Amino acid sequence: MKYIYLTLLSAILLTSCGGDKNKSIDDIIASKDITKIEAKRSELKKQQKEISGNLAKIEAELDKLSGKKVLPLITTLTIKEEAFNHFLEIQGNVKTKQNIVLYPEFSGTLTRVYVKEGQKVNKGQTLAKIDDGGLSMQLSQAKTQAALAKTTYERQKRLWDQKIGSEIQFLQAETTFKATQDAVRQLESQLGKTFVKAPFSGIIDDVISDEGSVVAPGQSALLRIVNLNNMYIEAEVPESHLPNVTKGKTVEVSFPALGKTIQNSIRQVGHFINPNNRAFKIEVGVPNIDGDIKPNLTGKLKINDYTNSKAILIPQSIISENSIGEQYVFIVDGVNDNKVGKAKKTIITTGKTQGDFIEVLTGLEAGNFVIKEGARSVQDEQEVEISN
Numbered sequence: 001m002k003y004i005y006l007t008l009l010s011a012i013l014l015t016s017c018g019g020d021k022n023k024s025i026d027d028i029i030a031s032k033d034i035t036k037i038e039a040k041r042s043e044l045k046k047q048q049k050e051i052s053g054n055l056a057k058i059e060a061e062l063d064k065l066s067g068k069k070v071l072p073l074i075t076t077l078t079i080k081e082e083a084f085n086h087f088l089e090i091q092g093n094v095k096t097k098q099n100i101v102l103y104p105e106f107s108g109t110l111t112r113v114y115v116k117e118g119q120k121v122n123k124g125q126t127l128a129k130i131d132d133g134g135l136s137m138q139l140s141q142a143k144t145q146a147a148l149a150k151t152t153y154e155r156q157k158r159l160w161d162q163k164i165g166s167e168i169q170f171l172q173a174e175t176t177f178k179a180t181q182d183a184v185r186q187l188e189s190q191l192g193k194t195f196v197k198a199p200f201s202g203i204i205d206d207v208i209s210d211e212g213s214v215v216a217p218g219q220s221a222l223l224r225i226v227n228l229n230n231m232y233i234e235a236e237v238p239e240s241h242l243p244n245v246t247k248g249k250t251v252e253v254s255f256p257a258l259g260k261t262i263q264n265s266i267r268q269v270g271h272f273i274n275p276n277n278r279a280f281k282i283e284v285g286v287p288n289i290d291g292d293i294k295p296n297l298t299g300k301l302k303i304n305d306y307t308n309s310k311a312i313l314i315p316q317s318i319i320s321e322n323s324i325g326e327q328y329v330f331i332v333d334g335v336n337d338n339k340v341g342k343a344k345k346t347i348i349t350t351g352k353t354q355g356d357f358i359e360v361l362t363g364l365e366a367g368n369f370v371i372k373e374g375a376r377s378v379q380d381e382q383e384v385e386i387s388n
Helices: 002-031 034-066 135-161 167-192
Strands: 076-078 081-096 099-102 108-113 126-130 195-197 202-207 223-226 231-238 250-255 260-269 279-286 298-315 327-333 340-354 357-362 369-371 383-386
Touching (some): 002 034, 081 340, 231 298
Antiparallel strands (some): 081 298, 099 223, 126 195, 231 279, 250 260, 250 298, 340 357, 340 383
């Protein structure tokens, strides 16, 4: 019966407009005359109103003649309580606290580089050697002087213990001995700076300076060393999520470039909110068993910031809004054996969304039949027929 009405409406429209009038409409539009176009629109709206009125009369008469009222067909979904987990999705970058560029502590010529790019090294391992400029020879001489000063001091001490000789001779020998020891330690410390050693175990990522280069402290980068075992992802979270994003909360981290997803927890939450973007930092540890996760790799974080074990969820597409901004849906009440009921407009309040669904906080309860398809064509208190 519904299709008969549609066919009838089309026939009336065709009859009222006619082929010639369709042409005149095209001509009017082509003229770009706003006065004529607005006049034609008013005329068509008037015709549409007359057709709608006539169609309503025909439907009413058909209802009387057939003895059966034609009702709008709709489909419904049954409201039920279910678990709802909302996830905050943000982006972060992989970092490591052990990713540094090594600079020399001693000026001179870089005589040897003992490692190459990609090589694994251990903490304390010698990576490069800088020419000491004769410092080793000075150390050898200082050690000889220190040995003589030690012998002199020990003899003077034995004599002084026996009350032989003067106290000043003993004190001079002791002072000379200590001074030579200090000189040896100082030269050893300086000579040690000519050896570039690994501050931690890791991988040589880049050899920056070549053998034969003249290097200087704080100016000449030598090597980059990275430890890929102690990785983490750092992200900034808006301050509005501060109560729900806490240390120890489970996080799903995905790396689109690798097609890889891992589960871990927040290991650190920042105590400072950046005034520029009103966000705080979090850190999530990233196990790197395969070694394929690199510093500065982009990762996407999903943090479960809200859970409701008895939530009411509906598709966002079935929600309408009235003129004052209230959200509403239609429910079907008093459904009889013929699947006929009455549509009722229900004002709702909503909460968080996840995908295509939204949580309803008030207005609906378990067991309600909510109109899904056909909701846009029904009115409050109108009888409807459920087709599903």
